[in-house]
Amino acid sequence: MAVNETNTPVKSQENTHQNTLTFEDQVIKKIAGIAANEIKGILSMSGGFMSGLTDRFRSTEDITKGINAEVGEKQVALDLKVIVE
Template sequence: MAQTTAETKQNETVRKNSLTFEDQVIKKIAGIAANDIKGILGMSGGFMSGLTERFRASGDITKGIDAEVGEKQVAIDISVIVEYGKSVPSIFNETIAAVKKAVNDMTGLDVVEVNMHVEDVMTRSEFEEKHRQAEKENENSRQLD
C-alpha cells in the first residue's frame, strides 16, 4: 500500500539528526587549550598518580581533565601544575576563556562550567628537572621490560 504525501512528511519529521561527542574528545580539546596557557606547566592526573605519570612526555593530553558532556552543554574539571610566581587567578581566567572558546568553536557545545584544581606549584626549572627524571625512569623501565 502506497503512503500518501501527508504520511510521508509525518514520517520524515519523526527522524532527527544528531551530533554527539565522546567525553574523550571534549577532554582532549580542553587539554590542548589549557596546555597553551602561560603559567600552566602541566596537567596532573590527581593525587593517586605518581610523578612519572604526571611528567611523562608521551603522556595522555587528557590526564587531569574530566568532562561531563550533555546534548548541548558541557562541564569541565582540570587539575594543573602551576608555575611559581605567576598569578593563579589570571591563569584561571585565561584557561576558562581558552577552554570555552576551543570547545564551543569545535563542537558548538556550551561550556557551562570550568573548574581548575591547582595540584602543585613549581618553578619552571624544578618542573623541567622532575620531567627529565621521570623520562629517565620511564626509559629505564622500558629497557627492563
C-alpha cells in the same frame, strides 16, 4: 510540495529527521587538554597517583591527565587539575 488544481500548495507527507550531534567524554577531554597546553602560566596537568604511575610506563604523555569531563545534551562541565606558575 504538490499543487492541486486551484494552484494552492498542498503539504506532502515527507519524513522529517531530527539531527543530533554528540561527543564522547574522551574527545572533549583531549580538546581541553590541547587548549590547556596553549595557555601561558600552566606548567602541567596533575592527574593524581594512578596517572603518575601509568605515565612511568608510557612513552608519551597522556594529554587528558587531570581533566574530567561530563558531556550533557547542551553543555559540557570540565574539571581541570593544573599546576600553575
